[in-house]
Amino acid sequence: MIRTLTQADHEQVISFLTKEPSMNLFIIGDIEAFGYDQDFQQLWGEFDESGALQAVFLRFYDSYIPYASSRFDVEGFSHIIRTNGASFRLSGKANVVEQFEQVGGLSLGKKRVTYFCECTTVSFQAEEQMQIVKQATVDDVDRILDLRRRIPEFVTTPSSRDMLLKSLETSTGRTYYVEEDGEMVSCVSTTAENSFSAMVVGVCTDERYRQKGYASLIMKRVIHDYMQAGKTLCLFYDNPNAGRIYKRLGFYDIGMWTMYG
Missing domain, CATH: 3.40.630 (Aminopeptidase)
Structure with a gap:
């Protein structure tokens, strides 16, 4: 029934x-x-x-x-x-x-099948450089969207601002970032945060600032903070190269996730 x-x-x-x-x-x-x-x-x-x-x-x-x-x-x-x-x-x-x-x-x-993986422990040593990673507030929403718009792989919609603002206001998502000369150049977001876990989304770096390890550095800060809170981090990936990077940071596959539409 x-x-x-x-x-x-x-x-x-x-x-x-x-x-x-x-x-x-x-x-x-x-x-x-x-x-x-x-x-x-x-x-x-x-x-x-x-x-x-x-x-x-x-x-x-x-x-x-x-x-x-x-x-x-x-x-x-x-x-x-x-x-x-x-x-x-x-x-x-x-x-x-x-x-x-x-x-x-x-x-x-349209059908899209991705790997679903999670991280439950910190598997790396804390780095002094992690101190440059900042956690965004509602005042940073437009800066985050400006960064995403500079990246060809990202698609922003009319509702993107409202969704990002709502996630920060309700603590159902976080964004961490690195800046150079006052400009946000790399960020990682989470969404769907609940009592048990959160989903990593929006991993991005301005093309001018790639190959500096910023995304990995931010991911380490994200992992550290969520593990301290006793929560599991999850993410989807379908690119094997990206998968290898995430696995070096402590993520492991737990299944497959399929999306239609």
Whole structure:
């Protein structure tokens, strides 16, 4: 049976999701930040005959994330997507979300498969140079966006500023950076921060300041701060070269993450 989840289900939901807290950091983060009673966010659960939770399905605006530890009612969750509108994005743990490919009449869009990895310990010596890494505040939002706009690989949207500002204001994300002559030249951000973990995003360095080790230096500061807080860091990658860099800093693969749309 699939039904809408409410605050009354919270303890059971969190117990279920924390079986794999890193894989579920987006769902956990959205629940902690916004709860169960929002227009832009809905949660459904699939229960067996004894009332045990079998699967959770999140809608955040037009994005959906399913999670299940075993078989689940993929047709039932697909019906929810159709009911809520034609335009959607779907993502999740690969062996869960890829089951939607078998559903007829569901246009998933372009598929992208990435490695999902996490870091749980500091595996390097602290460096004196880490002191040059600063943590951004809401006053730095426009500087962060200016840096990202200077980098061809990055795409900023009209909502980028609001999303970045909201993450800093609600402590659901952080940004760390290095500057030269008062100009921000490299930064690393996190998002979806919750009680257990956070996702690394937005690793970038101005082309004029590359090959100086700034991104790795910032990553070390990020890892240090999150490990001090007792939280796991997660990230996606699909570039083997990037993967090798992250693994030298203590990240290791825990699975695959698939995105559609």
